[in-house]
Amino acid sequence: xxxxxxxxxxxxxxxxxxxxxxxxxxxxxxxxxxxxxxxxxxxxxxxxxxxxxxxxxxxxxxxxxxxxxxxxxxxxxxxxxxxxxxxxxxxxxxxxxxxxxxxxxxxxxxxxxxxxxxxxxxxxxxxxxxxxxxxxxxxxxxxxxx
Ligand code: IDP
Ligand code: MG
Numbered sequence: 001x002x003x004x005x006x007x008x009x010x011x012x013x014x015x016x017x018x019x020x021x022x023x024x025x026x027x028x029x030x031x032x033x034x035x036x037x038x039x040x041x042x043x044x045x046x047x048x049x050x051x052x053x054x055x056x057x058x059x060x061x062x063x064x065x066x067x068x069x070x071x072x073x074x075x076x077x078x079x080x081x082x083x084x085x086x087x088x089x090x091x092x093x094x095x096x097x098x099x100x101x102x103x104x105x106x107x108x109x110x111x112x113x114x115x116x117x118x119x120x121x122x123x124x125x126x127x128x129x130x131x132x133x134x135x136x137x138x139x140x141x142x143x144x145x146x
Contacts, residue, residue, distance in 0.1 A: 009039065009146060010087045011136035013125035014077040016070065019043075023111055024077045027124055030093055030107060036083035040144045045075050053139045063120065070120055078140040087133055090126040097122060 012031065014024045028038065046054075051068045058064050081090060095106025099122045102109035108122050115121050127133035134146035 007082050007084055008087055008130050008133070009137060010081045010090050010127045010133045011125075011140060012079040012081050012090060012127075013140075014079070015121070015123055015125060016074040016076055017115075017121040018111075018123040019075050019077060021111075023123060026111065027077075027107060028079070031079070031081055031090065034083075034089065034093060036081045036086045036089070039080040039082045040078075040141050041080075042078045042141070043075050044078065046072055048072060050139055054136060063118075066117070067120060070117075080137055080141055080144055087127055087130055091128065094122075094124050094126050099123070 012027075014027050018024060018027060024043075032038065048068060051071050052059070055064065055067060055071075058067065083089065093107055095102030095108040097108075098114075098119045099108040099112025100114045102112065102122075104110060107124055112121070112123050127136050137144055137146040
């Protein structure tokens with residue numbers, strides 16, 4: 001019997017700006033074109049509780065409250081992505097946090113810009129480590145194995 005190939009999972013969010021602008025399909029297209037698999041997908045307006053858990057590491061920072069405000073302003077698309085190296089791989093597809101500085105060819109670089117709210121509206125979230133991914137998947141998809 002051959003071993004099952006080792007894969008990892010990442011939690012991706014198409015943020016309210018990306019959802020409002022109709023960019024969900026474009027983000028999913030890039031994920032699939034890279035060769036990653038969509039394991040679970042949900043369109044929902046996040047609760048404050050979900051967002052507080054998701055962004056716990058940023059609590060107390062100046063941008064924390066505005067970030068929660070923005071993230072609860074409308075629907076997001078939450079996705080569990082799977083594939084070898086998909087955690088750093090999706091971060092690479094997403095590009096730098098600041099969409100103005102993000103390289104062309106990346107989601108944020110190609111599709112994002114400064115809307116006068118500094119860095120906040122940058123279209124996507126992607127887990128920054130496999131540990132973060134497991135924690136975040138449990139928040140957004142309690143029924144899905146991290
Ligand atoms: P990341 O999304 O690239 O991992 P983080 O530093 O984890 O970036 O920040 C989480 C999110 O908080 C960012 O994606 C962005 O939406 C928002 N954010 C980060 N820094 C700032 C800031 O200085 N002002 C406003 N929003 C920020
Ligand atoms: Mg982060």
